[in-house]
Amino acid sequence: MRKLLNEELKRLTIESFKSAVKLPVVVILDNVRSLNNIGSVFRSSDAFRVEAIYLCGITARPPHKDIHKTALGATESVRWVYFENTLDAVGELKSDGYEIFAIEQTEESIMLEEMEISGGKKYALIFGHEMRGVDQDVVDAAEKSIEIPQFGTKHSLNISVSAGVVLWEFYRKIGGVINP
């Protein structure tokens, strides 16, 4: 099983990424503290070709050398926007017709494998602060909360891992749009 060379992977150029069909998903980062996590979310968003990342509140913005360390250039391909207030980002996306999912453990959360999504719709996924999660007022503004089921001793996954897992689940369900 010979490993493929980077050039054999036939990835997109930054220009072709920008004009390519996207997974109909916007990632919202609600006060994410770690530059490492922000960079890693950019990299996963590039891989699953999401529409945009909305960086909110204390979430740092590129260019930043510590974001670059994990993003490795994905801040050049994936579109991003900054909002001081996460609720403004949610409001804008709602009025643009996006269905809003908070990735959070709530009284009403739906387990990720049971999440129902459909091909014709657009989705925005909110990931929150490393310790506090998504703020309660932002959860209240979302239509649904989605939970990644967990079976160990810790309360949550790392936020960049959560984003990767949820984006993978979206790809699994509606990935035909980017992989026809």
Add this chain to the structure above:
Amino acid sequence: MRKLLNEELKRLTIESFKSAVKLPVVVILDNVRSLNNIGSVFRSSDAFRVEAIYLCGITARPPHKDIHKTALGATESVRWVYFENTLDAVGELKSDGYEIFAIEQTEESIMLEEMEISGGKKYALIFGHEMRGVDQDVVDAAEKSIEIPQFGTKHSLNISVSAGVVLWEFYRKIGGVINP
């Protein structure tokens, strides 16, 4: 949608984790450089209750404060072993009946969503170095290579994200064992 408090999540204690039924999966880290990634893999392995993590080669071992920063205690719940040579870890697991999957992009790799796994078997998943991936001689020792399909400009996902995504896919396929 009220957010749940940590105590409402009813996570396992370290003692109950140790005796609980596990996902029949061992994670092998083949020369993983970043302490942040190692810690994050511990945390995901705790969440999906894997059997063990085999730390190989230059992969650092707990206790280490920079592993702790992302593992947040998961080094206490998840069993781990150190091997100087990754091939020795693979050899031991093979003779114990594990099927070995290298997570790597090769001429023969199987896309993650098409990976076939079955309930009665045991699996070992090899994740490699941040830049070099899984070494070719280790890939050669594996039975299959599994690839996470990607559609952007970058060549790979962060290794802790890859581990989270692959463990989630295992949970999706054979999670009934830990979530009856």
